[in-house]
Amino acid sequence: MQARALFCERDERVLFSGLDLDVHAGELVQIKGSNGSGKTTLLRILCGLNDDYEGDIHWKGEDLHEQRENFFASMIYIGHRVGVNRILTPRENLRWSASLHAPVDDMRIVAALERLGLRAYEDIPCRNLSAGQTQRVALSRLLISPASLWILDEPFTTLDVQGVKNLESLLSEHVNAGGAIVLTTHHALNVTCPSRALDLDTRRAAA
């Protein structure tokens, strides 16, 4: 994915301009920056939720708008609001979000939940789960989706120490297997895969 000369203005304030970003397979890009520096907006622009920007984004060489289906099929976005319905159980949530991309059988859903430490929680309504567990339900979507590009907005919030380690190994596995990740986080990321950072604050200071 290549983004060229991205410009975004929010309420008369220029978040970033002339921003170029290349994300290649087998690479993790961490977007750094203080609160309100436009990290979330940038992620939402990259994943196509927000089209209030100038500049263009290419996916596998072609312009993003031309091939929205292929892009959406191979990308998954988890934002601040993780997209887990509180009334449904984790199993039902995952079955639905899987069906939006590529339907999978129950076995893989259970395995994914297990991998993220939610073994006995498959059929408990999500409103009874803790924030960390709800976050894991959302993250287990990564395991059952064929997406190669993960766009994660502060995936580590509400996770406990074990959860953080678990997720970091998951990210490294995905990148080493040829996937690409763009994420924002505030904690020191230690992943065993090629990764680089893009700091919006220093970029703005330099500009």
Added chain:
Amino acid sequence: MPTLQFSSLSEFLQMGGVYTFHIWTVYLLFAIFIGYNLIQPRMARRQFIREQKRRAARDAELATKPRES
């Protein structure tokens, strides 16, 4: 000059006696409608300019004396 329907001003104001009130309210509303939609934008424009002038003055004044941080 084409023939005028009304011989005198008072007859004109009577407007046929029966529906005087109706006709004149419609034309009164028409006048208000035209007046408002012409005057209101001009007032808004004047208001905008007054505001911008005040802001410009304030910015200028801020620029001249650097604020002590």
Added chain:
Amino acid sequence: MNKPVSSHAGTDISTWQAFCATLKRDLVIALKRKNDLLNPIMFFLIVVSLFPLGISPDPVELSKVSAGVVWVSALLASMLSLDNLYRADYEDGSLEQLLLSPQPLYFLVLAKNIAHWLISGLPVVVLSPLLAYMLYLPSEAYWTMVLTLLIGTPVLSLFGSIGVALTVGLGSRGLILAVIVLPLSTPVLIIGAKAVTDVMFGLPIGNHFALLGAILALALTMAPLASSAALRISVN
């Protein structure tokens, strides 16, 4: 067996599966929240029983207005339950997942609208004969009323979905929803209520149904497109 994602043949099947999954999900959510099922029905009952109090208990008087009363109450009942169509999904982020799915948004929105109609529209249609009886509606008009409601209520849900999609991001959305949706649903109300009253006078109602069908066809094709555009704007 993991279905290949981008093969063209695959997408048609998985669009259908995504459609069914979304439909099933919404129905499951509604069934789990029992009071959401009852709200439209109770509202419909209460509003209809208010009218005799307001007009008069006299059967002749009531039978004249019964068709209009049932139709207006059905309109308001479906409007009331519109609000949670996208609201919950917007708040917990599922709406974003919906927008980011490779499947065409048209079908997913259609699935949600159908689910909403099944929850709020169908019970009203099923219940209307009972209420018509309460309002002394002449017996030959029952079938017409049920049929017109059956065709009309989906249109209310579809147009309502546009209004609620436009206002999903707003705080105060109740009033605006009514101001946007009600004018759009006046044609359905007019034709529906008229069909029932005309049957009472024994007039032919063939073209009433033709018109209702035409409006339903228009709503089915147009409304989800407008709702999808509105959702993309609100979630922006």
Added chain:
Amino acid sequence: MWLWFSKLGSPRWFYELSSKWLPWLYAAMIVLMAIGLFWALLIVPEDYQQGQTIRIMYVHVPVASISLACFPLMAVAGTITLVWKMKLADMVAKSVAPIGAWFTGLALASGAIWGDQIWGTWWAWDARLTSLLIQFFLFIGVIALRSAIESQDAAAKACAVLAIVGAINVPIIKYSVEWWNTLHQPASSFSMDPVAPNPPEVWVPLLIMISAVYVFFVIALILRTRNEILQRERRSQWVIDLVSREKSV
């Protein structure tokens, strides 16, 4: 053509062009309005059936016909905003809504007053008045939606979608109301659309009045759009210069 189209889109170009055209438009409006009013009020003969109240027609018909044009215009401006993301089109769409509401409101008032002497009541569920009433609600809906959404361009796109959906529904509402109404009441004895059966000395002043009110519509729209341009471009240099040039008021 494309350069012309995008040039047309720049608000500043529109602002300067409109400053050139406004004096002429004002002159045209005053002339047309003077002739029209003079003719309608003083010269048009008394109608054998409705007497002097035929003069109300010279306000109701122009205003009603232009109010019918407002919604499609808003929908077209909305489409341009959505498709080409042209700021100016959104400014026009935002300005048309209140004007449309005003036009529909006056059309309603004058229609009701005019109808009073036929039906004896201030409000009769006549087909035309009812569809004007529903159109009025649609305008209020658009204005309410516009003011409810804080961010400027989200409001622009949302109102564009609503304008398009509304514009598609206006004809449907019009026909269903007319279909609903004509079956109950016999078509009103005299026809509100005067051009057909009436002698020329009645509909010639009407045409003048229609063009006068039309010019007024264009002026009102330009004035509001200009204010909208100034409001949204207040940070750009040309507006700052313009403000400094204006004598302090």
